[in-house]
Amino acid sequence: MAHDEIIDHYSALARAADAGWVVADCGQDAFEQGGFGVAGYDELGTLPEGAVRASLGCGNPVAVAELQRGETVLDLGSGGGIDVLLSARRVGPHGKVYGLDASPDMLALARRNAEQAGVRNVEFLHGVIEHVPLPDHAVDVVISNCVINLSGDKAAVLAEAFRVLRPGGRFGVSDVVVDGELDPVRRAAAEQRIGCVAGALPIEEYRELLTRTGFVGIRITPTADHGDGVHSAIVQAAKPAIGPGLEIRPMRDTDAAQVLAIYQAGLDTGQASFETTAPSWEGFTAGKLPHLRYVAADAETGDVVGWIAASPVSTRPVYAGVVEHSIYVHPGCQAHGIGRALLRAFIAAAEDCGVWTIQSGIFPENTASLSLHQALGFRVVGVRERVGRHHGVWRDVLTIERRSTVVGR
Structure with missing residues (x-):
């Protein structure tokens, strides 16, 4: 999908979630059986129902980001805010979490969810993940949940993540990846069955992009097999550490x-x-x-x-x-x-x-x-x-x- 089509698509899903529907970005069977949505979470008890209904991810990046009290976090493509709210709980009142999304409807839903949850240490930003509206070295951790695969310029997304991270900062995302280059028939079959696979990179190409950007300590760990060479995965890396300035x-x-x-x-x-x-x-x-x-x-x-x-x-x-x-x-x-x-x-x-x-x-x-x-x-x-x-x-x-x-x- 083109950029505007993606925004329209997710804005419609946000409105559906706000109206009380449980939304899915894939075929319902694939969504429920493949670990999408809230399937990867085990700490939802205190979250607003709207945030849970709007969860469209393919994993739980908060669980692998090793968030610490007082840290600043950025969620790329924050949707209804589920990962922002969970991260806010992890970093505590002296930490802060930014949620970035291109859909005004998703941002409105996320802000309502944060207000309902009584969470104050969050800020939702309108923008695209290829041009993050934050200064250099602004955050300690970048997370994302099944969003980077949708970008048409993944090199720009990773460059922006590297830019806004402080030295020693961490990159921990859930995403959809593929085994090698899928032939057109297999990719078409996967996209028809699992809409979330659109734009997914081969694992080695993802690794190479991270390396060229400057990340080190790269680990790409498949977490679920969706067939036709498609996997959910945890992608972890770090910006090299060095002294102040x-x-x-x-x-x-x-x-x-x-x-x-x-x-x-x-x-x-x-x-x-x-x-x-x-x-x-x-x-x-x-x-x-x-x-x-x-x-x-x-x-x-x-x-x-x-x-x-x-x-x-x-x-x-x-x-x-x-x-x-x-x-x-x-x-x-x-x-x-x-x-x-x-x-x-x-x-x-x-x-x-x-x-x-x-x-x-x-x-x-x-x-x-x-x-x-x-x-x-x-x-x-x-x-x-x-x-x-x-x-x-x-x-x-x-x-x-x-x-x-x-x-x-």
């Missing part, structure tokens, strides 16, 4: 000048590499994997203060899960935990991509880098003695590696 995001071409300047500053110390001059941007990107490139940036100005990237160690298939990494921090920003945050995010992202070994070489004299890596699970596996000359001096290199405990076991 900073964020970690994927590296962009527009970061080129700052990334290379930080690279050169590191080389100028004489302790980072045998290289003495940073390459051109074309040379830099040619030697690095297109994914697994991240920067730490000032959240207000966008200035890059550190970066990390990976290179393949070999084109042989057996080494597909082995990479070599480089990490550099602006000389004026060291000893602030930026390198540790970058490396921690990189490790999580690498494991999301199926990397089982991360390796690198470090001069023995670079004790700060060695300590950082050892603190995050790297170990020295060998010494390459007098392997090369640097400014006229033969130097040793420590070979370090980190073997994943979750990938390649």
Whole structure:
């Protein structure tokens, strides 16, 4: 369905729920047997009947979002408000929950439900999930219930979720996914039987979108099998954590000048590499994997203060899960935990991509880098003695590696 058709469709369902009908977004049999609606909830006793009647989700994201007292939550496509009200209970009076919906009728229904429930720490916003009307870093958790699959621009939805999350924030949604690319006949059969499947992504495509957006710690867990390769699923991820005023995001071409300047500053110390001059941007990107490139940036100005990237160690298939990494921090920003945050995010992202070994070489004299890596699970596996000359001096290199405990076991 087109965007306006979706709004009209859900507005009609809101009016039906407000009139006392139990509404369903799928065939009734599929709705009742497939875990849609309120089937996934076990804490409905104190909610208004209107919120329960208007529940159109495919799971219970509140149950997996691990909400804490005092947190701020955003529900994308909040409908009649059931997940907003449940979240408000979890975060308590010092927390806050935003519900975002494009349907004025759903928003009116949700506001009435909140008033009936006596819930004050909620705010319902009119807007679309591709353009969230909240500032950057406004929330701790983003939830959603069987709504993202309806968007025609899922990359924009995930980018907005990443933008409004604070560093370390969590993404926990219920959604509909499919196994691989469904052939047209199977997809048509599923959509005829289960209207909620419209727009559902293959699991691996969903994972790739989350990775490209900058999320780490990605888990997609099917929760119900609806046949024809269609599943309800819990999708969980996190925005990398870092200190106040900073964020970690994927590296962009527009970061080129700052990334290379930080690279050169590191080389100028004489302790980072045998290289003495940073390459051109074309040379830099040619030697690095297109994914697994991240920067730490000032959240207000966008200035890059550190970066990390990976290179393949070999084109042989057996080494597909082995990479070599480089990490550099602006000389004026060291000893602030930026390198540790970058490396921690990189490790999580690498494991999301199926990397089982991360390796690198470090001069023995670079004790700060060695300590950082050892603190995050790297170990020295060998010494390459007098392997090369640097400014006229033969130097040793420590070979370090980190073997994943979750990938390649």
